[in-house]
Amino acid sequence: MTSQSESTEPSSALHDEQAPVKRVRVAAWAADPLTLNGLTQALMGRLDVFVAAGELPADVDVLVVAADRVTSEVMVSMRRAAAQCSAPMVLVTNELDRTRLLGAVECRVVAVLHRSAATEERLISTIDVVAGGGGLLPPNLLGDLLRQVQNLQEEVLTPRGLNTSGLTSREVDVIRLLAEGCDTEEIATRMCYSERTVKNVIYAMTSRFNLRNRPQLVAYAMRTGII
Known part of the structure; x- marks a missing residue:
């Protein structure tokens, strides 16, 4: 016979067992191989990382783009990536000219990090925010973006x-x-x-x-x- 202190029920640990949390799937792209290697190494321990060397997978949650400067060539690559993948984009750069800001937003850039401030923890945190539907822009870029949208409204849209x-x-x-x-x-x-x-x-x-x-x-x- 089974004593009162024994139990035929599964342990509470089995009852409380939870399914593993799905990790954010990230595609990484950089303007040069060294930057791409560093970016990939920073992310691989915490996230599922796909190196964007060709076609992007459809199930990517966030695309991370790193470039020293956002040149016209980088913009072309960002537009190509945006055409392949509907995921929001995190841009890590030293320089983003305000004339390219609206174009970057059109590529679904929703967060911008200065490379000097892009520590591993801050980058992971930003990716989590973006994967959850949020965005992060430095105050000066946000102000520039709002002014550009206002100018677009006044000079292009309203007259039409x-x-x-x-x-x-x-x-x-x-x-x-x-x-x-x-x-x-x-x-x-x-x-x-x-x-x-x-x-x-x-x-x-x-x-x-x-x-x-x-x-x-x-x-x-x-x-x-x-x-």
């Missing part, structure tokens, strides 16, 4: 009747009415347009953003903050 999403106010109004559940006839009535005009506006937006239908258009607008 566009907002920062690249949509006209009429297009945004159509999306809002779609989100309210209005059909083509109701939208046409409320906006004083013909149904053909409304259909053309919707078709133009779904084609521009490579979307299949109206529900996808509404979902895209909500996800990107258009409405």
Whole structure:
């Protein structure tokens, strides 16, 4: 017989056992082999690292790019990487000219570290922030970025009747009415347009953003903050 002090139940350690935490998967790219080797060595002990020598894997969580200066050649490499992979980018550099800042953001750069401050701990911490959906920019770069966005709005978008999403106010109004559940006839009535005009506006937006239908258009607008 089994005594009261014995137990046939599995130990609590087995009950409390948790699945291993998934490590962040990082792709590393650098402008020169020595920098790439140092970057890879700094990351490999803590993260799953893929050296970006060719095509990037689809399941990368963060792309880390290191370059002494962000030259036009580095920008080309960053754009190529952004076209291959939708992951956010951490840029480690000594120099990022403000004229290239907006281009870097277009490549999905969401965090910038100065190379002199990019210790292993700080780099890992920044990658964790970015993998979680956050971003980190030095105050001076953030100020430059906000000024450039404002200039873009005032000098390029507003004169053309566009907002920062690249949509006209009429297009945004159509999306809002779609989100309210209005059909083509109701939208046409409320906006004083013909149904053909409304259909053309919707078709133009779904084609521009490579979307299949109206529900996808509404979902895209909500996800990107258009409405």
